[in-house]
Amino acid sequence: MEKIEIILNHHAGNGRAKRACKKVTNFLQTENIYYEVHLTKCDGDGFRIAKQIADLNQTNAKIVVIGGDGTLNQAVNGVKNSNYPNTALGYIPGGSGNDFCRGIKMKIKDPVILMQAILSLQQPRVIDVGQVSGAKFSHYFINNIGIGFDASTVYYTNHSERKELLNNLGMGTLSYFTNLLKVIKKQKSFGLDVDDSQHKHFDNAYIVVATNHPYFGGGFAIDPTATPFNHHLNLVVVKKITGLTFVKLMIKLLTDGSHLNDKNVWHIEEDQFTLKNYTAQHGQMDGEELGQHEFDFHFQTSQHPFWLPID
Ligand SMILES: Nc1ncnc2c1ncn2[C@@H]1O[C@H](COP(=O)(O)OP(=O)(O)OP(=O)(O)O)[C@@H](O)[C@H]1O
Numbered sequence: 001m002e003k004i005e006i007i008l009n010h011h012a013g014n015g016r017a018k019r020a021c022k023k024v025t026n027f028l029q030t031e032n033i034y035y036e037v038h039l040t041k042c043d044g045d046g047f048r049i050a051k052q053i054a055d056l057n058q059t060n061a062k063i064v065v066i067g068g069d070g071t072l073n074q075a076v077n078g079v080k081n082s083n084y085p086n087t088a089l090g091y092i093p094g095g096s097g098n099d100f101c102r103g104i105k106m107k108i109k110d111p112v113i114l115m116q117a118i119l120s121l122q123q124p125r126v127i128d129v130g131q132v133s134g135a136k137f138s139h140y141f142i143n144n145i146g147i148g149f150d151a152s153t154v155y156y157t158n159h160s161e162r163k164e165l166l167n168n169l170g171m172g173t174l175s176y177f178t179n180l181l182k183v184i185k186k187q188k189s190f191g192l193d194v195d196d197s198q199h200k201h202f203d204n205a206y207i208v209v210a211t212n213h214p215y216f217g218g219g220f221a222i223d224p225t226a227t228p229f230n231h232h233l234n235l236v237v238v239k240k241i242t243g244l245t246f247v248k249l250m251i252k253l254l255t256d257g258s259h260l261n262d263k264n265v266w267h268i269e270e271d272q273f274t275l276k277n278y279t280a281q282h283g284q285m286d287g288e289e290l291g292q293h294e295f296d297f298h299f300q301t302s303q304h305p306f307w308l309p310i311d
Contacts, residue, residue, distance in 0.1 A: 002060055002119070004028060004035040005053050007046060007075055009067030009094075017094025020111035021066045024092060027112045033119070040067070046074030047081070050089070054082035062307055063087065064118060066111075068095020069143055073286040076129060076140050076304055088124035090307035096218065097287055099143045103213025103228055104310050117309035124305035128228040130212045131302040132285070134295070140302060143286045144211035144222070147275065147295055148190060149238070151282035152183045153217065155289055189240030191278035196270045207238035208275065210299050216287075223267060224257035231301050235275075236260075236267045272300040 006025070010018040021037065028035045038049045046067065053063055065075045072091055079087045092111045093101045104127060108114045130141045146154070156179040189204035213228045214221040226234040241249060241264050252259040259265055276296045283290030 001034055002062070003058065004033060004115075004119075005058075005061050005063045006035060006037045007040065007049050007053075007063065007065045007067070007071070008037050009040045009046065009071040011040075012067035012071055013095045013098075016096070017067045017071075020092055020094040023111050024064075024066065024115045027115060040071065040074075044074065046071045047078040050075035050078030051082045052078075054079045054084045054087040057084050057087075062090050062118065064090035064092060064115070064307070066092045066094050068093070069097055069100050069286045070095070070288045072100060073140070073142055073288065076142060080140055080304070086305060088305040088307050090118040092118075095287075099213075099215040099218065099287070102215045102219060103143060103226075104308065106308065106310060108309065114309070118307045121307050121309060124307050125310055126303050126305050127308070127310075128212055128231055128233075129302050129304050130210065130233050131300050132210075133298050139285070140304070141285050142212065144209050144213075144216050145290075145297070145299075146210075146216065146284045147192075147208040147277055147281050148205060149183055149187050149207040150209060150216055150222075151284035151290070152187050153179050154284040154287055155282045156182050158289060184246070190281055192237065193276045194235065194237070194268075194273060196268060196273035200266075202237055202239065202266075204240040205237050205277070206240040207236070208277070209236045210234070210273075210275065210297075211236065212301075220253065221257055222253070223260065225260065225267075225269065230269075231303070232269045232271055233273070233299055233301055234267060234269045235273060235299075236265065239264045239266075272298070274298045 008021045040046050065072050092114050132139050189206050192202040192205035194200045209222050211226050211234050214224050214226050216222050223234045223236050249259050280292045282292050
């Protein structure tokens with residue numbers, strides 16, 4: 001008999017994940033499908049629980065994560081650090097941003113229909129994930145890692161009193177956007193070295209995003225050409241610009257993606273590269289804060305199997 005091991009972050013999406021889980025478990029009960037819900041009780045629990053379940057190596061079970069991108073990130077890392085790193089993960093989005101599902105072009109929005117599709121899959125789908133390593137760590141990410149502007153935006157959004165209110169109104173993206181204005185005032189440019197097949201130095205980097213697919217911040221297409229199916233990561237570096245030039249660039253980003261052709265924007269698509277910045281900057285990984293540091297990161301592509309119905 002098949003078993004569904006649900007990892008639930010009931011805080012994700014200000015209750016969205018909890019509501020999705022309720023619908024899914026009602027459906028599983030009606031269908032007499034055996035399931036267990038594992039609640040994340042604190043930050044980092046997604047990693048611990050996913051690792052523990054993967055280590056059981058149950059051939060008749062599917063692990064399904066219900067939460068936001070941060071919870072899925074932890075679950076991927078938990079499984080990758082288990083004794084069975086190729087254990088597939090199902091995912092039902094319940095966060096506020098849900099950029100991973102946008103990036104893989106997941107068409108099904110209803111959690112019950114998605115659960116039905118996950119149940120009917122015979123084979124998992126292998127999707128690219130990024131791998132980042134430094135002197136003392138190695139970590140996988142599903143969306144992107146940002147240094148500077150977007151990471152500061154994540155920082156100010158997480159520490160903003162309005163986030164919860166706007167999320168409750170279904171306006172999580174607006175919450176991110178209002179904090180952009182605060183960051184525009186505060187974020188300074190910084191020195192950055194990029195090494196791929198060649199070396200490139202920036203004196204005035206401002207937005208730096210290494211990305212597995214187009215989206216960050218709940219639907220902003222920082223690199224519309226990125227795809228999580230080509231075994232490459234994309235890197236976008238926007239140089240410090242101000243005033244009307246910045247506004248025009250943002251309009252391009254929000255409308256047709258032509259910001260990539262702007263002279264202040266540089267981007268590459270590679271299977272690996274390194275980034276090093278020279279003054280402490282905010283960092284973000286899949287929307288979670290990395291703190292304020294001088295980063296020296298090596299990036300490469302990896303893959304993971306997912307129980308997800310995508311073309
Ligand atoms: N019981 C808990 N109490 C407090 N924090 C938790 C708990 N369980 C998980 N978390 C933390 O909640 C954070 C946010 O989770 P997640 O990213 O899944 O949701 P989200 O931010 O609403 O969604 P998205 O990233 O898609 O916008 C993660 O850092 C996770 O570690």
